[in-house]
Amino acid sequence: MYVVDLPGHGWSRDCGLPLEPSACAAAIAEATPPALWLGWSLGGLIALTAALEQPRQVRGLAMLCATPKFARDDSWPWGSDAALVHHLALDLETDYHATIDRFLALEAMGSADPRAALRHLREITFARGEPDLRVLQEGIRILETSDLRARLPALRLPSTWIAGRRDRLVPPQAMEWSAQQAHGRYAQIEHAGHAPFVAHADELAQALQPLLDSFHE
Template sequence: MDLTITRTGDAGPDVMLVHGWAMHGGIFGGLVDALAMRCRVHVVDLPGHGRTSAFVPGDLDPARCAAAIAAATPPATWVGWSLGGLVSMHGALAHAGHVRGLVAIAASPRFVTADDWPHGVPASVFAGFAAGLEANFQHAIERFLALETLGSPHAQDELRALRARVFEHGDPSREALREGLDILDREDVRARLPGLAVPSCWIAGRRDRIVPPAAMQWAAEASPRGRFVELPTGHAPFLSEADAVATQVFAVIDETAAP
């Protein structure tokens, strides 16, 4: 599996950042700056996204992605946003000796609703985006970006930031986008969270229209060493609250270093 991973900083504990659907690692610019004061920050572009243009069907499988990232990077605290949060959850569950701590940002253990899970969006939402990819590729991505910022007090600024970044390294792979939507539709790691051995922080956006804060609170309570934090944002808290997110990452790093 091809991956592009960049590093910022030469000293301190290692942190791995994993982005969400249709984006790439460049979206974490402000958070990287905040973290690099104390950490060596590794930022991945997932297959078919950003500078990792190569994509083979199956490459976005969260377990496969997590294994590939772990093989290419030193032990670290993993920070995953949205789809990247699912990758990071699989990393923390399967590679606890390598993933020292987990910070999940607006990343639910299950993104779609079910009879026993009201904390998500209807499956029709992702089906609609999948249909949109076939009809009008860029318009479908624009709709998703708008949904990510909907409800945020800084919605216009955040939407401009997402729009400026999403095509910065060319179009993401259509095949990767289809596979990513399918993963968001079907993935469910709720039953595995009680086995999460590492410290974890679950950061929700109070006005998030994709991942309700209740999903993140549930995940924190299901995780033996979990902690829930809510910020006054939409689906991308690190865009307007980079320092607040960095503070939570530092807290997890400190917890991993404690006896």
């Protein structure tokens, strides 16, 4: 198993690679053997990009609370408020720590115990130092502009799309629609928000199991 910290985060905090989906997907694909890729939130966009652009390296795809388009507009009713996403980018420049904390609180919303989820998210976010401001701003820009919806039918590999029913950032309807377009499997964790791995690890493992089993048939 390879656990990847994206540029500007964790062990990759000082990595010079831009936080751009194609660049990240290519770098990870070059450094790892063919495998099943799992991506959460922004990481899902990178995993999806890898599945589309590095198909020989991606044997299967698991999307966890991640969709091909994040920001809501007239053509995409299931995204997050575009104004909220834009203001997060502006607020990072004026109040870095408070803005990160506010975004983590959004991720924790919908969890059975939001306060416990927020504490856990804070711990893992700052476990190896503070994320780089420039990369956080790049990440929000990607969330504002990325749109891979039209490419979903081109996926030619098994995929599972796992939503938290109480997710306030990535609505389950967006996940279900994406799974249908990608000819993949949709699963929903009933009492989870945007970070199911915090308090619902067993249910998450169960949701992933059919995808894992498909490689042993």
